[in-house]
Amino acid sequence: MLQLNNIEVIYDNVILVLRGVSIEAPEGAITTVLGANGAGKTTMLKAISGLLRPERGDVSRGSIEFNGERIDRMLPHQIVRNGIVQVFEGRRVFEHLTAEENLIAGGHILPSAAKLKQNMELVYEYFPRLSERRDIQAGYLSGGEQQMLAVGRALMSEPNYVLLDEPSLGLAPMIVQEIFGRIQRLRDEQNVSFLLVEQNAKLALEIADAGYVMENGAIVLEGQASQLRDNADIKEFYLGMSGEDRKSFRDVKHYRRRKRWLA
Amino acid sequence: MSGETQFFVELVSNGFLTGLMYSLVAVGFVLIYKSTDAINFAQGEFCMIAAIIVASTMTLYGFPLWAAVGISLIFMLGFNLGLERFVLRPMIGRPVVAIIMATIGLALMFRGLGPLVFGAETRPINLPIEQAPVIWGPFFMSQIDILGAAISVLFLAVFGWFFLKSRKGVAMRAVADSHQVSMAMGINVERYFALAWMLAGLVALLGGIVWGNAIGVDTQLAQLGLKVFPVVILGGLDSIIGCIVGGLIVGVCEAIAAGYLDPIVGGGTKDFTPYVLMILVLMIRPYGMFGKPIIERI
Numbered sequence A: 001m002l003q004l005n006n007i008e009v010i011y012d013n014v015i016l017v018l019r020g021v022s023i024e025a026p027e028g029a030i031t032t033v034l035g036a037n038g039a040g041k042t043t044m045l046k047a048i049s050g051l052l053r054p055e056r057g058d059v060s061r062g063s064i065e066f067n068g069e070r071i072d073r074m075l076p077h078q079i080v081r082n083g084i085v086q087v088f089e090g091r092r093v094f095e096h097l098t099a100e101e102n103l104i105a106g107g108h109i110l111p112s113a114a115k116l117k118q119n120m121e122l123v124y125e126y127f128p129r130l131s132e133r134r135d136i137q138a139g140y141l142s143g144g145e146q147q148m149l150a151v152g153r154a155l156m157s158e159p160n161y162v163l164l165d166e167p168s169l170g171l172a173p174m175i176v177q178e179i180f181g182r183i184q185r186l187r188d189e190q191n192v193s194f195l196l197v198e199q200n201a202k203l204a205l206e207i208a209d210a211g212y213v214m215e216n217g218a219i220v221l222e223g224q225a226s227q228l229r230d231n232a233d234i235k236e237f238y239l240g241m242s243g244e245d246r247k248s249f250r251d252v253k254h255y256r257r258r259k260r261w262l263a
Numbered sequence B: 001m002s003g004e005t006q007f008f009v010e011l012v013s014n015g016f017l018t019g020l021m022y023s024l025v026a027v028g029f030v031l032i033y034k035s036t037d038a039i040n041f042a043q044g045e046f047c048m049i050a051a052i053i054v055a056s057t058m059t060l061y062g063f064p065l066w067a068a069v070g071i072s073l074i075f076m077l078g079f080n081l082g083l084e085r086f087v088l089r090p091m092i093g094r095p096v097v098a099i100i101m102a103t104i105g106l107a108l109m110f111r112g113l114g115p116l117v118f119g120a121e122t123r124p125i126n127l128p129i130e131q132a133p134v135i136w137g138p139f140f141m142s143q144i145d146i147l148g149a150a151i152s153v154l155f156l157a158v159f160g161w162f163f164l165k166s167r168k169g170v171a172m173r174a175v176a177d178s179h180q181v182s183m184a185m186g187i188n189v190e191r192y193f194a195l196a197w198m199l200a201g202l203v204a205l206l207g208g209i210v211w212g213n214a215i216g217v218d219t220q221l222a223q224l225g226l227k228v229f230p231v232v233i234l235g236g237l238d239s240i241i242g243c244i245v246g247g248l249i250v251g252v253c254e255a256i257a258a259g260y261l262d263p264i265v266g267g268g269t270k271d272f273t274p275y276v277l278m279i280l281v282l283m284i285r286p287y288g289m290f291g292k293p294i295i296e297r298i
Ligand SMILES: Nc1ncnc2c1ncn2[C@@H]1O[C@H](COP(=O)(O)OP(=O)(O)OP(=O)(O)O)[C@@H](O)[C@H]1O
Pocket: A011, A012, A015, A017, A035, A036, A037, A038, A039, A040, A041, A042, A043, A044, A055, A056, A057, A089, A199
């Protein structure tokens, strides 16, 4: 179980970005956190993976626990060794390394070359496209292939938890379907747990088991994925009405204000 | 073979050997650039210090060669480790220019301190080989150069394998690509910075020995850094293959230029040929012949 207990995150000692966020991501499940631009989703993931400090950010209150152990003071490489690995927003593959070398780098903490090889085969099994493109420089892969590589690279270290930051960003619906399908299979077959951050609520709630909605650095709604799918607010703000495009954040704000005013 | 061809072959083969020795020194720049994105302007001074330590422990204190090399190696590794830990690591995240300025300061300090501590006279590093040249068919080469080139080839191969094939080498290249993402992969980035600087110290020692053996050891040896800079730029700052090719091109071109032009202009051609080459290459390929282009996908 990965748990955030009422955490507060501050950048540069003054900019308060997360204000009391509590989240539980159970083992073997896909937990999603939905939110618009600037809600603080990436900040939350960086707090978990220990990557805030190089950006002058700090978990100033609350705690992050992994299987009962506090991890919010650990260094990034210690957190990876504990079994939690982050996949960045915007894919962030090592552009000048080949696809396969990206995987090798992802398996950095593995003790033996044999283990590395074994995990690589597993990644290729889930993402056969990567196997075909293994000798290509990652910078020249397509966006979808890069996202697969980013996920595959994270899997190399045999994580218990993978933190996914907007994996659907900028990808065609078909590719997103494919990648989300693999994520589900990894949960079911490899018992990998996921914390999935998304703006695309419709897609995320299709594969997630449970979800949270974050606004302005605070959790405003939580529930089982099925409940959230049926929730009127979510339908309205994040899923879009009658199949049309999701409303922008500004529309949501506007709607909120109107609602408050009406109430 | 006519005397004219004989002369040419001699120039090319000697340039070839010198070029490999340039390549060895150039690898020092590449190691640092690859992992930290900074250019270490003190690399030539590293060579000088390493060589001065070897030469003075031998001539002043009578140590055998292997012991002198061992002492110098320990010093270089320890010094570079400390340098990384206490000077350069606190600068992580600052503009690369700041790191470059720090290395320039370091270079100047070394140039002052070297002679102050060990004296300014030129000392030899004598490797156990004969002075007599080797004559092999049309080739006429000094054994010193052959040994220097052989050591260079050996270690270039080792470093090449390390970077391209070993897991640590891949991790080092990953660190060069992105510190943040490397951290997220569980790579201890700071440890790889330290490793890069230690390797740069090792290369400096090798270069110092090879060149000290060829031309003697004094502060002039620090000029190697400047001398080799065109090699690094030619090859692209991040490629070991580039180092080798760049070294060979510079070595051969400067030997030919010196052979044919020096009698006409009265000397000094060797000193500027590399820079002419560097400028020409930069005009055609701004990231060097083997450097990584900035990947822009649209
Ligand atoms: N290093 C930083 N220093 C100061 N403020 C920051 C820093 N990183 C993020 N912020 C601020 O924190 C807030 C939340 O940012 P964050 O990147 O976590 O949002 P997000 O939910 O991931 O948004 P998006 O959907 O656009 O990725 C933003 O207002 C942002 O400006």
